[in-house]
Amino acid sequence: MERWIAISMAALLGLGVGLALLGWFRNREPSGPVPGEESQPWRVVSPQAIAGTFVAAGVLTLGVLALAGPILAVAAGILFFEVAALVLQALRARREGQIHDEAMILTDTLVTETTLGTPLPDALRGYVQRHPQAHLAGEMQRFLLTPLGSGEPLVVVLNRLVEGPRYVPYRTYHQLLLQLARTVRSRLTPEETEHTLRAFLDTAEMVDEVQRELAVDVT
Numbered sequence: 001m002e003r004w005i006a007i008s009m010a011a012l013l014g015l016g017v018g019l020a021l022l023g024w025f026r027n028r029e030p031s032g033p034v035p036g037e038e039s040q041p042w043r044v045v046s047p048q049a050i051a052g053t054f055v056a057a058g059v060l061t062l063g064v065l066a067l068a069g070p071i072l073a074v075a076a077g078i079l080f081f082e083v084a085a086l087v088l089q090a091l092r093a094r095r096e097g098q099i100h101d102e103a104m105i106l107t108d109t110l111v112t113e114t115t116l117g118t119p120l121p122d123a124l125r126g127y128v129q130r131h132p133q134a135h136l137a138g139e140m141q142r143f144l145l146t147p148l149g150s151g152e153p154l155v156v157v158l159n160r161l162v163e164g165p166r167y168v169p170y171r172t173y174h175q176l177l178l179q180l181a182r183t184v185r186s187r188l189t190p191e192e193t194e195h196t197l198r199a200f201l202d203t204a205e206m207v208d209e210v211q212r213e214l215a216v217d218v219t
Helices: 002-028 047-068 070-115 120-130 135-149 154-163 171-185 190-218
Strands: none
Touching: 047 070, 070 120, 070 135, 070 171, 070 190, 120 135, 120 171, 135 154, 154 171, 171 190
16 A cells, blocks of 8 residues: 555656646747637646645655655645645635736726826736736736737737636636727727726726625625
8 A cells, every 4th residue: 555655646746747847848938829828718826836736745745654654644645635725726816816906907007098198009018018027917918919019900809808718717807808898899089998997997996895895794
């Protein structure tokens, strides 16, 4: 039994290391969009983080196996992998909250820019330049600004992102993209765009406030 546990843990470690190396090699590739990538859901928790978490759980299990024997190793392994799953779940929830906050900042930036009469594409570029470390900045550069630079119309790019499943789990950003697509299709002026985005921002802030109050009441 001890032999099979060791073999299983070694295989798991090999899989984790392989995933980590695969993620590292992908990060070295150009940051341009891969054809069809917008048709895949956006995973905010990277494969490297998933692999690293489970590799850590496997290493700890092997340590218990070496020190305390197979029975305790099985019990400890179950505990370690449950903790790893909880850690990844918490990380995903935290990242989703960050994306929501970034979408709110993006909306506020667009409101400010359109108030000054800035066209929408330039306002989007302004957000990316001001917040280069944001998760949404990288996504917008790859799937929005890069196609625009290649000559695709803004409405086509927005419609592709809205209709695809990539951002559906991230409600605020997805709804913002939908609002922008409607704005471009309606050919609104910067002033009209500012009024539309301000209404969207006010509604999103009101929803946030209601959710916070409900969370307090539930607690």
